[in-house]
Structures are given as structure tokens and as C-alpha cells.
Amino acid sequence: MSTAETFSPTLAAGPVATAARSARPRKRKTLLAAAPPSLQPLVRFIRWLVPPLLGLIAFVLLWSLVSQVSRGSLPGPVSTWASATELFADPFYQNGPNDQGIGWNILMSLGRVGVGFGLAAVVGIPLGFMIGRFDFLSRMTAPVISLLRPVSPLAWLPIGLLVFKAASPASIWVIFISSIWPMILNTAAGVRAVPQDYLNVARVLRLSEWKVFSVILLPAVLPHMLTGVRLAIGTAWLVIVAAEMLTGGVGLGFWVWDEWNNLNVEHILIAIFVVGLVGLALEQALVWLAKKASFGQGE
């Protein structure tokens, strides 16, 4: 953050800014300058849109090329799109437990992630706070966490099946165990990183323990905590599809496996896109939340 008075940046920025502007390629300058001022946001928007759009087009072209070369064993974009419109025309039909609309599958997977993830947050975040605050607890838990954290989440599935004797709680258990580590570790790191200055403010004011927690620790740790939550939701979403493929039932992973058995490759491709899109949406939502909670820290 700059401590300078308002006039100095303008003085300093003046010549540099003009130099930068004249160094820009001439073509871009005229493109923007040619448009009337009212259209300039539009021009900027188009310029922003072009590269990702080109990337997507290239991707679709490559896909159809591969599909042509494979002589139809990999469906192309057109047939996949047709299949998708059909599928999403009625996402919530229900023909018995093994034949349900795509909407149900998405909701079931999201629901499991939500429950497993929520439980992990309820256990992991307070635990992270305590580990961060008390060195003894930190050193006590360190060996166990270091040992268990690198284990692939799916290795926990048999334990879940053994204990719960049902597919759905076993998948939830896998989500829980895979998302709890980033929550514990990031929250603990956040608590350790609370600046001593803030704690000194609390000491000088002789704030109560509750005030220290609610006014200082919690907001200071929130950005770290949300990083943990974001990492956790990323893994959780990766893991649910795999877990459901193994356990069956209803859900995106199970659906992928089912369509593989039916050799309906279009649906598998659609599932891949759906998994990708939902993952992207979850990630973006958390990025947005983290930004809201950061209050200019680390800027």
C-alpha cells in the first residue's frame, strides 16, 4: 500500500504512462480510438472475449477431427450436442432406481459432496483453530496427519463400506476424509499467521476471549480458511465421481459407469463436460467468496 500523498503518484506516473502509450502497437490504438466513446466498452469486451473463444473453437475442431479419424467410435461434437439437448430436455424423469434424469444424478453427487464436505468443515475448521492456537496439540497431531494425508482418498472406500455397509454413506465418508486435511492445515496455518500486532491490540484493550475470537482471529483466519475450503472442494469433486463409479447407486460417477456398460459414449462425454462445469462453478463461487472476505489483505 502506498503511503505517498496523492500528488506524487500522478507526478511519477505522468511521463511513464505516456511513454507506455506511445510504445503500444499503432494498430490497437487506432482500433480503440476509431470507435465512438459509447462503443468503447463493447470493443473492450470483444477484445477480452476473442482469445478464449478462439481456444474453444480450436478445441471443438480438434475434437471433430479426432472423431472423424476414429471413424465414429468417438462421437463428434454434433452428435454429442444432439444427445445433450435430448438429455437436458427432461433432466428430472424417474424410471426406477437405475434410470433417472441427469438432473438427479448431478443433485445426488452434489448432495454427497455437500454432506461430506460440510461434516469435514464442522470437524476440520475448529480442529484447525485449536491446532493453530496450541503448539502442544499441533505437535501431537502432526505425525498422524502427515501419515494419513498423502493416502489416496479412494483407499478409504473399503473402510467406509465396511463400517457403513451402504454405498452412499461410504462415498460421503470418502469425501469427508479427503476434504478434511486441507481444511485443518490451512486453518491452522491461518491462525499461526495472525499478525502479532492484531493480538497486541487485543491485549491492550483486554478483550474477552470471545471478542478476540470473533473480532480478530476469525476474520484474520477467514481467507486462509477459504483457501482450505477451495482446495477441499476441488478434491471432493474429483473424488466423488471416482467413488460413485466404484459404489454404484445414483450420481454422476455411477451414471458414467452405467453408460460405459451401455456403450453410450455421447453420454460419457456429456458427463465429462457436466463434471467440469460444476467443478468450475464451485471453484468460482469460492474464489468470489474469498475475495469478499479478504478486506484488502495481501493486496
Added chain:
Amino acid sequence: MERFVELENVQKHFETKKGRFVALQDINLTIRQGEVVSLIGHSGCGKSTVLNIIAGLLEPSDGIALCNGREIDGPGPERAVVFQNHSLLPWLSCYGNILLAVERVFGAKEGKAQLAARTDAALALVGLSHARDKHPHEISGGMKQRVGIARALAMEPKVLLMDEPFGALDALTRANLQDEMVKIVDATGSTVVMVTHDVDEAVLLSDRIVMMTNGPAATVGEILEVQLPRPRNRLALAGDADYHRYRGAVLDFLYQKHRKEAA
């Protein structure tokens, strides 16, 4: 005038990896009520350590630290601290940061309206009413420091402790804030202990300048009484012979008697 803060034979050491490091030795200092005292000395000599002992954030290893006749036992709102790096909570607005302190000090006795009035008055005192609802990351470094000062003043502390409050600011902003501080100190008659390494700041603001020797085992070298009439004015003092005499005395101490070789 009454003795207010007393340090008697205070010694402070830190246990480090390389063994015991004695930072302060035989510190004897008495501060009267309503007095403005600055601690000046080279970087690393132990100024912050002295201030933190008075604040109660650090305990003396030996000797006694008294405030108002009682041994200092931990920090407390009657000894408000303006931290070097402002230490505002980034998630609270300027108003919220000050209110947190005001609530803590006066919340038991006063209603919401009175607390709000106190908070607004503190903001007005440092000329920041317009930034009331801004968050710290939205204002300049000088403004942040002013909020930190307002927070401390709003607590109506018996002693105001300031650790290089203007150290991180550019020269112009620093001069402006020093001038404001002179006015506030003149108007409120507060007891102030201020750490600085700025000679002009020390002479302009202080009744007494405590000059510290270089560490390790730093102690009080000399104490200079600054008998310039108040209210003081930077421009009027620029041509004042006494002002320059005081300034010369501090410079002589720092750069002749206790010169610090550049590391």
C-alpha cells in the same frame, strides 16, 4: 507535578539461540502526569522495549515498572498504544476500529448513542470524519496512522504510548501529523511517551527528551529538558535560537558521543 510512570533499575534480557542477550540495563526514568517524553536513540538500542515494558506487553527481567503507584501487570486500556504500523483491523471500518476500543473502555457505563458520539468525536479530532466508513486498505498511510492515534485518544488513556508513530510516512505527511499532534497534546494535556528517531520531532513535541545509549545493555544516557513555550509552532521555531540549541544537543549526543558505526 505528580509522578506517574516510574521505571526503577529496569533490566531486560531476551533468551536467544546464541544465549542471553541483555537489551536494557539500569533504566531509571520517572514521567510526570501531563508530560510529553520522547525516547530517542539509534535503531536497535531498545526504545521499543522500554515502551513495551510501560505498555505491559513485555515484563522487565529485573527492576520495577510502576504506573500510578502500582506495579504494571500486563497491558491495559489506561495505557493506550499507537503502534508503529498502525495495527488497524482490516475488516473493520475506521469507525469500527475506534468503536472497538471505545466500547471496551466505556461500554459498561454508557449507552450506544454516547459510544457512537465518542467515536465520531475521535474521528473529527484527527480530521477524518469523511473517511468514517472506509476500510483501512482504502485510505493512505498517513490516514491510517491518524485512525490509530484517534483510537488511542478515544480511550482517554492515562498515558499515551507511541512507537515511532510517524516513522513509516513520507516527510510532508509526517510534518502535518506532527503539527496535529502538537495541537492535540496542547489541547488535552495528555501524558505521552513517544519513541522516535527523528530529532526535529523530538524537540517539537517533547517536554523532555530521553536519549538512550547504544545496545546491548542500553541505558538512559542523558535527559534533555526542552523549555520551549507552548503552543509551539514549527515555522516560528525554525528561527528560534533555543530550538536550535536543543536540536544541536540531541544531534551531538547521537552523532558525537554515541555514534553508531554503520553495520
